[in-house]
Amino acid sequence: MGFFEMTKTALKTVLSRPATILYPYQPAKKTGLTRGHVAYDGSKCISCSICQKKCPSQAIVLNKEAKTWQIDRFRCVVCNSCVETCPTKCLSMDTQYTGPAAEKSVEVFTITYVKPVKPEKKDEPGQ
Numbered sequence: 001m002g003f004f005e006m007t008k009t010a011l012k013t014v015l016s017r018p019a020t021i022l023y024p025y026q027p028a029k030k031t032g033l034t035r036g037h038v039a040y041d042g043s044k045c046i047s048c049s050i051c052q053k054k055c056p057s058q059a060i061v062l063n064k065e066a067k068t069w070q071i072d073r074f075r076c077v078v079c080n081s082c083v084e085t086c087p088t089k090c091l092s093m094d095t096q097y098t099g100p101a102a103e104k105s106v107e108v109f110t111i112t113y114v115k116p117v118k119p120e121k122k123d124e125p126g127q
């Protein structure tokens with residue numbers, strides 16, 4: 001009984017298409033939920049540092065004095081926490097995977113200048 005079950009499973013596996021693809025020779029399948037890398041739009045950032053506080057792997061470092069926002073892509077575990085909590089939606093999850101790297105190059109250890117913007121004032125009722 002066990003032999004026939006094993007043979008059936010083996011034949012099914014041999015005759016079916018592989019579940020994996022030859023990435024990167026074949027493009028990876030992506031959906032709207034694919035997590036590639038965190039993208040940053042400095043024009044909307046208000047330097048609130050919420051992303052830094054919420055990051056579980058300390059991948060984000062905001063330096064308000066130097067006006068820099070940095071992400072260490074070797075530390076980032078692509079959890080999406082910073083994207084979900086950013087109040088101005090200046091962080092987004094790009095579906096493109098970060099390229100391979102052996103050391104911290106400029107492309108991997110991204111440094112972007114922060115341009116603080118003031119939140120829009122809402123008109124008070126009765127004014």
Ligand code: SF4
Pocket residue numbers: 038054055056057058059060071075076077078079080081082083
């Ligand atoms: S995706 Fe997660 S691990 Fe990566 S920088 Fe954002 S909070 Fe940190």
Ligand code: SF4
Pocket residue numbers: 044045046047048049050051052062085086087088089090091
């Ligand atoms: S990226 Fe978003 S959460 Fe992080 S400091 Fe800028 S505004 Fe705040």
